Amino acid sequence: xxxxxxxxxxxxxxxxxxxxxxxxxxxxxxxxxxxxxxxxxxxxxxxxxxxxxxxxxxxxxxxxxxxxxxxxxxxxxxxxxxxxxxxxxxxxxxxxxxxxxxxxxxxxxxxxxxxxxxxxxxxxxxxxxxxxxxxxxxxxxxxxxxxxxxxxxxxxxxxxxxxxxxxxxxxxxxxxxxxxxxxxxxxxxxxxxxxxxxxxxxxxxxxxxxxxxxxxxxxxxxxxxxxxxxxxxxxxxxxxxxxxxxxxxxxxxxxxxxxxxxxxxxxxxxxxxxxxxxxxxxxxxxxxxxxxxxxxxxxxxxxxxx
Amino acid sequence: xxxxxxxxxxxxxxxxxxxxxxxxxxxxxxxxxxxxxxxxxxxxxxxxxxxxxxxxxxxxxxxxxxxxxxxxxxxxxxxxxxxxxxxxxxxxxxxxxxxxxxxxxxxxxxxxxxxxxxxxxxxxxxxxxxxxxxxxxxxxxxxxxxxxxxxxxxxxxxxxxxxxxxxxxxxxxxxxxxxxxxxxxxxxxxxxxxxxxxxxxxxxxxxxxxxxxxxxxxxxxxxxxxxxxxxxxxxxxxxxxxxxxxxxxxxxxxxxxxxxxxxxxxxxxx
Amino acid sequence: xxxxxxxxxxxxxxxxxxxxxxxxxxxxxxxxxxxxxxxxxxxxxxxxxxxxxxxxxxxxxxxxxxxxxxxxxxxxxxxxxxxxxxxxxxxxxxxxxxxxxxxxxxxxxxxxxxxxxxxxxxxxxxxxxxxxxxxxxxxxxxxxxxxxxxxxxxxxxxxxxxxxxxxxxxxxxxxxxxxxxxxxxxxxxxxxxxxxxxxxxxxxxxxxxxxxxxxxxxxxxxxxxxxxxxxxxxxxxxxxxxxxxxxxxxxxxxxxxxxxxxxxxxxxxxxxxxxxxxxxxxxxxxxxxxxxxxxxxxxxxxxxxxxxxxxxxxxxxxxxxxxxxxxxxxxxxxxxxxxxxxxxxxxxxxxxxxxxxxxxxxxxxxxxxxxxxxxxxxxxxxxxxxxxxxxxxxxxxxxxxxxxxxxxxxx
Numbered sequence: 001x002x003x004x005x006x007x008x009x010x011x012x013x014x015x016x017x018x019x020x021x022x023x024x025x026x027x028x029x030x031x032x033x034x035x036x037x038x039x040x041x042x043x044x045x046x047x048x049x050x051x052x053x054x055x056x057x058x059x060x061x062x063x064x065x066x067x068x069x070x071x072x073x074x075x076x077x078x079x080x081x082x083x084x085x086x087x088x089x090x091x092x093x094x095x096x097x098x099x100x101x102x103x104x105x106x107x108x109x110x111x112x113x114x115x116x117x118x119x120x121x122x123x124x125x126x127x128x129x130x131x132x133x134x135x136x137x138x139x140x141x142x143x144x145x146x147x148x149x150x151x152x153x154x155x156x157x158x159x160x161x162x163x164x165x166x167x168x169x170x171x172x173x174x175x176x177x178x179x180x181x182x183x184x185x186x187x188x189x190x191x192x193x194x195x196x197x198x199x200x201x202x203x204x205x206x207x208x209x210x211x212x213x214x215x216x217x218x219x220x221x222x223x224x225x226x227x228x229x230x231x232x233x234x235x236x237x238x239x240x241x242x243x244x245x246x247x248x249x250x251x252x253x254x255x256x257x258x259x260x261x262x263x264x265x266x267x268x269x270x271x272x273x274x275x276x277x278x279x280x281x282x283x284x285x286x287x288x289x290x291x292x293x294x295x296x297x298x299x300x301x302x303x304x305x306x
Numbered sequence: 307x308x309x310x311x312x313x314x315x316x317x318x319x320x321x322x323x324x325x326x327x328x329x330x331x332x333x334x335x336x337x338x339x340x341x342x343x344x345x346x347x348x349x350x351x352x353x354x355x356x357x358x359x360x361x362x363x364x365x366x367x368x369x370x371x372x373x374x375x376x377x378x379x380x381x382x383x384x385x386x387x388x389x390x391x392x393x394x395x396x397x398x399x400x401x402x403x404x405x406x407x408x409x410x411x412x413x414x415x416x417x418x419x420x421x422x423x424x425x426x427x428x429x430x431x432x433x434x435x436x437x438x439x440x441x442x443x444x445x446x447x448x449x450x451x452x453x454x455x456x457x458x459x460x461x462x463x464x465x466x467x468x469x470x471x472x473x474x475x476x477x478x479x480x481x482x483x484x485x486x487x488x489x490x491x492x493x494x495x496x497x498x499x500x501x502x503x504x505x506x507x508x509x510x511x512x513x514x515x516x517x518x519x520x521x522x523x524x525x526x527x528x529x530x531x532x533x534x535x536x537x538x539x540x541x542x543x544x545x546x547x548x549x550x551x552x553x554x555x556x557x558x559x560x561x562x563x564x565x566x567x568x569x570x571x572x573x574x575x576x
Numbered sequence: 577x578x579x580x581x582x583x584x585x586x587x588x589x590x591x592x593x594x595x596x597x598x599x600x601x602x603x604x605x606x607x608x609x610x611x612x613x614x615x616x617x618x619x620x621x622x623x624x625x626x627x628x629x630x631x632x633x634x635x636x637x638x639x640x641x642x643x644x645x646x647x648x649x650x651x652x653x654x655x656x657x658x659x660x661x662x663x664x665x666x667x668x669x670x671x672x673x674x675x676x677x678x679x680x681x682x683x684x685x686x687x688x689x690x691x692x693x694x695x696x697x698x699x700x701x702x703x704x705x706x707x708x709x710x711x712x713x714x715x716x717x718x719x720x721x722x723x724x725x726x727x728x729x730x731x732x733x734x735x736x737x738x739x740x741x742x743x744x745x746x747x748x749x750x751x752x753x754x755x756x757x758x759x760x761x762x763x764x765x766x767x768x769x770x771x772x773x774x775x776x777x778x779x780x781x782x783x784x785x786x787x788x789x790x791x792x793x794x795x796x797x798x799x800x801x802x803x804x805x806x807x808x809x810x811x812x813x814x815x816x817x818x819x820x821x822x823x824x825x826x827x828x829x830x831x832x833x834x835x836x837x838x839x840x841x842x843x844x845x846x847x848x849x850x851x852x853x854x855x856x857x858x859x860x861x862x863x864x865x866x867x868x869x870x871x872x873x874x875x876x877x878x879x880x881x882x883x884x885x886x887x888x889x890x891x892x893x894x895x896x897x898x899x900x901x902x903x904x905x906x907x908x909x910x911x912x913x914x915x916x917x918x919x920x921x922x923x924x925x926x927x928x929x930x931x932x933x934x935x936x937x938x939x940x941x942x943x944x945x946x947x948x949x950x951x952x953x954x955x956x957x958x959x960x961x962x963x964x965x966x967x968x969x970x971x972x973x974x975x976x977x978x979x980x981x982x983x984x985x986x987x
Contacts, residue, residue: 016479017404020395023388024411027448032414032422034429039421049424049654050881051672067984096319102312107566112559113320116327119554121508121526123533124547127333127540128326135821139325156821158966171323175501179456182493182565186463216459224452227415243765244820245963252418259420260650262951263669272418279416284409296462298397298469364614427655436657514644515651518606518659519637531612531642539613 039269047266060270070246070254071271077162078251082229085166089225090218093176098210100177101184111181115174126238129168130155133239155240158247165236165248176221183217184210215294223283230279251275327551333544334358341540361545365528366520374524377442378506384447385502386495392449393457394483398469408458415451423515430516441516442509442524446502453498460494461487496564507554525550602635603885605892606659609638610645615846616907623901627892634888656882660889664878667701667708668944669951675879676706680890688894692912696938700874703945709876710897713908715842716870716933717773719743719861723854725750725836734837734858736932740805743837743861747814750836760815760837761826762806764965768954769871769942770841771961774802776869776940777862782957787946788986794957795975802863803964803971811968820966841873842909842930859929869940870933874911949985956981 018025043061046054064071096114100107120128132139133154141151154164187210195205211218233252236242242249255275259268333341335354340347396408430441464487472486488495510526517523529546532539607624611617617640624636639659641648646666652658653673664670681688690698693711701709719734726733731746747759768782775781780798783790793799809815816835818826830838831851838844839860848855862868877896883889895901902915909930910916921927944950960974967974 014399014401014479017395017399017401020399020479020483021392021407023447024392024449024451024454027388027445028410028414030448031426031429031445032417035422035425036417038425039417042421048672049650050670063984069981099312099315099319102309104309104312104316108559108562110316110320111562112555113323115558115562116323116551116555118504119508119551119558120327120330121529121547121550122510123526123529124330124543127543128330130823131329132326133821134824139329153821155823171326174323178497178500178565182460182497183463185493185566186460213463216463220456220459223412224415224455230416231418241765243962244966246959252420255418255420257955260647261955262949263650264952265421265424265654269421272421275418276413276416280413283412283416287409287412298462298464298466423651424654427651427657431655431657510644511647514641514648518639520640530644531640533612533643 039272042266043269043273045266047264047269049263049265053266056266060267061274063267064270064274070249073246074249074251074254077247077249078230078232081162081166081232081250082226084162085169085229085232086222086225088166089170089173089176090221092170093173093180093221094218096173096177097180097184098206100181111178114177117171118174122234122238125168126235129164129235129239133164156244158245161240161244161247165232165239168235168239169232176225179221180214180217183214187213212293212295213297215290216296219286219290219294223286226282226286227279230275330544331548333540334361334548336541338541357541357545358549361542362549364539364542365531367525367528367546369521370523370525370528373439373522374507374526377439377524378503381443381446381506382499382502384443385450385453386499388447388449389453389498390457390488390491390495391483392454393461394487396454397458397461398482398487399479411451411454415455419511427515436516437518437522439517439522442506442512446506450502453502457491457494457498460491464490493565496561500558500561503557504554507550603633603888605634605636605661605885605889607636607638607892608641608645608649608659608662610641610643610663612640612642613907619905619907623896623904626901627895630895631888631891636892653880658880658882660880660883660885661892662878662880663712663875664701664709665873665875666944667703667876667878668948670878671703671706671708673881674708675881675883675886676708677710677879677890677893678707681707681710684894688897692899692914693897694911694913694934696872696934697874697911700872701876701878709878710893711874711911712877712896713905714872714874714911714934715909716872716930716937717770717839717841717860718870718929718933719837719839719858720830720844720848721837721856721858722830722833722835723856725833729836731836733856734861736859736929738858738861740861740863744809744814747809747837748812751813753813756816756834758813758816758829758835760809760839761818761829761835762809762815762965763818763826764810764962765819765958766961768957768961769944770873772940772943773860773869773871773937774863775799776871777860777866778802779863779866781940782943783946783950783953785941785946790953790979790982790986794982795972795979797972800971800975803961803975804969807964807968807971810965817965845926846907857926857929859932868933868936870937871942872934872937947985952985953978953982 044055044057046056046059100111100114117125135141135151135153135156138151138154140154144151152160154160191209191213192205195209200208231252232250233256236248236250237253237256240248242253251271252275255268255271258264258271332348332350334357336347336350336357337352337354340350396404396411426441427436430436433440435441435444468486468490469482472482477485508526509524510530513524513527514530517527525546529543529550532542532546607620609616609620611620617638620638624638627636628634645663649658649662649670653670658673664674667674681690697711697714698707700711700714701707721734723733726746729749731749734742734746743760750757750759772782775798778798778801780793780796782794784793806815810817816829818824826835826838827840827844827847829835830844831848831853833853860868860870877893879886879889879893897911899912899915902910902912903918909921909927910919916922916931922931944954947953956978957975960971960978963974964971
């Protein structure tokens, strides 16, 4: 690239953007960079919480990939969970957001109701779900018995437990729903009016107006759901402790066990980096292909502000 | 017809989301005997409202409440302010390394906390922040990737013409942020405020790791203490949970209309 | 009271014109516990207050970590900021952060009257010849039984010297599908630490004494026999299975009269007392004519290697094991024989079986003291136990798998 072109592409060099993003830059150096580097160093060591540390090179990574069946098992559980949870989470949130976007009386109450689960803290959440899923006395199987079917042993049957975790996780979709709702609200009403006048049917309005206009928020929920699915820990840890028979033993739980139960910090750090790379790769892939379907009204394509 | 269907669906889903909360409320007013009764009792014979003051008195919850409130208020203000600044920077400017930096920002969301915990503890220990509320407040003033990403997406749905018009009128970058975008961002800011408020209000792990002394504890830590190694005080957990839910619920009920109250959707041509 | 004392102290110091760097500043001893129940918290607070009275200028800061004990301690130790004093039971996992107290114990042995503490209890924290804690309480394992249910069913109550065959025969008589009543409860996810007592009682153990061999121990025929027996009790409905999908604790079932017998330890006693059930306590049953052996669950009080004032921390540990303090700790069985005698615990029919089990249970060493990677091995073992209970049998295959998957932790 010639000097002339480079100069022309930054014709108004400015400090302003850097000032705006400086809080995050500083925060990154204070609170993130150090721990990241530290954990990378840890991953190359046999690193007990206390006691002698020994440099072992890539051995932790090698053990993980070649000698540890639990690594693959927990990765499999996590991928299965993510593959089901992420699409369901977005689809249901979208459905609820669209429902709430219809002007009816009492939306404030409905919105609060949908958000309610997000307000309840972890300890209580688990108590509630244990009661719901209890085989003989749970609310869920009671409801199923009213419908004339016998419910499964949700948390006790390895074939059902992952589904039980997915349902419990979906219960907290209030946040995603609100994000999409806010996105729906920012779509100019004129677009729909124009479509209605030209006789465009409702489904086509959804497909050609709502979804493209909402795409920045859909991208956001897609990526953040993906990340949270891979980091899924709390619900499974408290509800099933990874069981029965490790059917809900998530990757993040295996990391947690290595760090806080087995005190094998080096191995936990190595696993964390593997997980980090997996999520990063997936997210980058999503971002790369998002250009094809995400539509930004206010994208800075040319010089922008500055 | 559409309206009836919408109502039906709304009521159905509301019931799904509310039922467990109602059960928590019922548990909170049960007696110990009803809790272990077999088969379980769904409806308490007598509503023991006294469970609430009794559970509250089992620990210094007044102190916890004060600590939690301090953390939540101070960190939420910081989070909303800093995240909106950074988001604006990423959404509305073109500068060298912007895109790699943004990917780096996203990447910070993907690091598991397990391995961050010990180095962070060391750092806070060096700074003398352990056993103070600072680790729970100060980092929020430097923005969090999730919220920055959210607000950046939000800003990017705002048409560029708005900025150009403001520029014509001689607005500088700060005025553009403060006068034009911040008001337009209100629904996004309310979202960030709500989410951060809830995260901070219910955070268990952060306070557990960084606080030592009971006089510094926050509400979720107190709640966690009802779950012992061999014993669990279900009634107290349920009662305190109900109490803990109320402030955020009431607050949410009042701010949620700002999420809907969108200037863009109604007045601006796309 | 304390503020007055502090005010007095600072006034005195001021009068003496001592440089102000440290004046009026209490020396703080950080003391971490996993206690969460108000009774235990109050007991520790009372002991701490007594200690503060005897040591002016010292403040004991009790830190309640509860269920987050390991998370909190791991992070704090990893960052070199451990509390001065802490409850401890998992010595192998934390030993590198703890101060060996052998020299201190030897120095103050006379003053501490160590003969009064059973040797088995002093050994709970001994690894490679080093002691890492003073015991603070212990429990052995017993069987609680509901006297009213036994009387109503006309079944003879358990007696010393009984066997698992006796227990199973009795349990079968209580099964009632209608009322969901069972004779006994089998935990599908037992704490492997406790579960090893059945291996011992059946003449095997988890791992060889040198901590290097699992083959022929963890998957021995005797081991498989134990697991298959419990699985069979679930299959024949002599026992309800705990922790397969429904985590109603066995103690709740026992307190509600849904099971006639419940195998547990001291920590269940308070709750059972409160429920008002008319109960008795029997020692663990034996496997045929093999000698029975209980696990001794004991916790200790340890000093951090990084404690700022070791002498002060040690004086608190000593204070914690004085007869006076031991007697205050009513939530545990006393570690001092003199206190147990004084309270008449060894004669009381409810507490006697705990002491009877203690008397016969000093032959074996817990697996976690033998191998530094026991945590990982134990995870595989726990899976094998759970799988056997879910399968209702097939123990040998599951144990073989656990042994195979644990191979990389043996060296």
